[in-house]
Amino acid sequence: MARKTFLRRNRYFDSVFLMQVARRIAAEPGIAGASALLATEANRRLLAGMGFAEAELAGAGPNDLVLALEGEEAAVEAAGAALDAWLAPAAAPAGAPAPRSLAEALRERPDCSLAVISVPGEHAAREARAALEAGLHVFLFSSNVSLQDELALKLEARRRGLIVMGPDCGTAYLGGAGVGFANAVRRGPIGMVAAAGTGMQEFACLVHRAGSGISNGIGTGGRDLADAVGGLSAFAGIDALEADPDTRVIAVLAKPPGPATAAALEARLGRCAKPSVLCLLGADPRPGRAGDLDEAARLALEAAGLEAPAWLRPDPGALRALARARIRDLAPGQRRVRGLFAGGTLCYQAQALFRAAGLEVHSNAPLPGMPALADPARSVAHAFVDLGAEQFVAGRPHPMIDATLRRARLEQEGRDPEVAVLLLDFILGAISAADPAGDLLGAVRAIQAARGGRICIVASVCGTDEDAQGRRGQIEALEAAGVLVLPSAAQAAAFCREAALLLGEVR
Amino acid sequence: MDLKARIAAANEEAFRRMAAADPVLVDVAPAGEVIPGLGDRMILHSGPPVTWERMCGAQRGAAVGMCLFEGWAADPAAAERMLAGGEIALEPNHHHAAVGPMAGTITRSMAVWVVQNRAFGNLAFCRQVESFQQFGDYGSQALAQLAQWRDVWAPALGSAVRRMGGVPLKALIARALQMGDEMHNRVVASSSLFANAVAPILVDCGLPREQLVSTLYYTGNHPFLFLGLSMAAAKATMDPVRGIEASTVVTAMARNGTDFGIQVSGLDGEWFTAPAPRVQGLLLPGWKEEDAGLDMGDSAITETAGWGGFALGGAPGILAFTGGTAAEALAYSRDMRRITVGLSPDYRMPALDFEGTAMAIDIRKVVQAGLVPVIDTAIAHREPGHGIIGGGIVRPPTACFTGALERFSAAYRKEG
């Protein structure tokens, strides 16, 4: 144990300041004790009593500072050598802290109109309720909110003339602001009510790319149209868009509702003062009702008095010919289509397109009537995997933000000799990864190389050129790596459908 | 009325009573004459109830000191035998409308400050603050100090105070808070104001010259003189807040070096305790972390009333003593707003644009925010026989508040 004193002549420090210095030094590894004091008579006796050599303090007086250290020799020497640094004044104080609760935030800004809530599911309902009680509309991104809580919240919202967008709502467009995972789309006459996963994103991007724009987009969450909830948010959204001067066409995008809600929805849209488009993914086809997001976009543009561009009106024959050409060079054993999706709605849409053609596809988030994957981590037959599903994102970032899991799965699929076609979606926009295509290109190239090019990789890019990621650049990068990029998620899925049909034929 | 509304109304009433408090020093008198229920062979101590077996070193030392002071035992060993043998009753100060700093020991012959809350009529008592016996020192110097207080200073001050018809404390405290005091560890301004106020009356009392000079010297040079008064004033402020149905406001926070305990208005009479925490702070030269005793004293009654740690924003000087920065001092004061019913209309901090100190601690908000009150306090030695060894910041254990909330919920939810 070393004991040493260090002297600084003619320095005055407040005794309290010196106590702080001593405490900080004493916290250093290897230091057993530290005292910082002025070399008064009394203090010198004190130090002598503590075992510090008096000789070291010879000539030190009451205006001189003594740092008395005990501990491991190296640590003592180091601290003593750095004494001037220890004695320097502390850093500048921090500013006012951020509010720690909704209540505090509202004291700061009483004019808040929307609470965006993304806390863990077990706390989400409580925060949403507090927001409603404070008179705020709620955008509820959180998942794992119980049906009971969702219903209670939406009834409370209705009572107060407010809306709960969610739970599991990822996107909304409100008064020109894109909330959540939103793309840079221009304002225009088409309003959306959607469950608000990637369905809303894809539709909005298609409308924008076709030259039109979005007035507002209201998310309802994925369970809103179940009979247990009865479409409380959907109907509130439709009412609002009907009254919104900026909206000329109302598009409702969802998975099939519960039967009672479906009937109510049809009736409501039938009474609507504005033209409407109803897209129920996976529902039985009906005239005037869109079966996929492309068709929804076409119908919406038409209702707005605009013509859908050529890329939004593909020729089915051309798609089939393209598929035939792309699978020509594959080995006989390659017969499977595997889709790895970041967008849950896009995965659902792809399954719907397959089912309509009588094709079976396994999924971890199966369309009614489609088989579930026994092990979500292992694909069999044709498989469409929603990598944004609960089992994959628990405790992890969403695949739109982080590609780690999807990259690993892509590599796994690439090693499967049965795989003929790989389908990927790339979602651009706010909060999504900075370079979704780039994140998977390494794996794509590796697979192409390992297979000698004998594999068909297909993709769609949901986004706009105005998104930070830049749609054009993403497409170029993918095409440079030999990926076939189709103009929309529906068309990419349709291509795969054609390929699957061809692969299923005896060859 | 639903439960939340009942609680809100009850807490508003608690806040109103605290704001209405009008503490006045009315006397300095022997505890046996003024403290209800204080019998012979009884020692009142700080903190929640504790047995001799569980009592910490410093508080035991203080108890030994009281036995010697009262003449119940001739030497420390005899005192320990009496205490261990159960011959001396040990009760919390709080059960007798009293408070005491550090070990907080009060016996019949110990003179106490007597403060009356003129808004409600109740009396509260606190012993004097000194640097030895209350930290567990029972040596001859420590006992001599107690004797001086009993024989010289307390009687002199009692005469003066009675002659004045009482010394109103509210305005004095409000002024002191604006002069850099926080009424717990920094009471230099309030002590000076008080000393100045009583000085002429002391002269006028016709005391023997030696007693007069000694008392003037005592009041004029005691950096912690006013702590005894602020503690009594805080106790006098808080006692009328006890027993308000459905109120979640804290009426006492107290420690005995073994346990930390709180009491809640709507759960009157109950203590919610957890092991006493360590104080985070600065030690005087020569002392190390392992020498320190755990948090001790009734002085957290000052925080309970909205001073001390709750007024640190106005007293950055003390914050440095306890090891922090001015920014931290301001942050503590802001933080405390999140766990109280409201802000004091009378006690304000210039450094925070004369904002009132956060007042009336609400156990619901403490648990909700995960934020316990800040207390700044002195540090005693683990073992008996030493004086003050440092000072710092301490936070009550969360368990006291969650325990109280559980009990409150069980008691009140079934009535709904």
Added chain:
Amino acid sequence: MAKTLVELLQSPPVVVNVGVRAFADSLRPVCVVVHVDWSPPAGGDARMAALLDDLL
């Protein structure tokens, strides 16, 4: 005074963000956002949070 939903759609909202910071950051260019430095109530103690639902 709470806005109706139609009113909410007429201009960018004034947002309080409770949870993931990325939502606040993406909204900041287009509207006023107050970000709440949120942590679970009662320090994550679910039992206490449940008690508080009835009391606070």
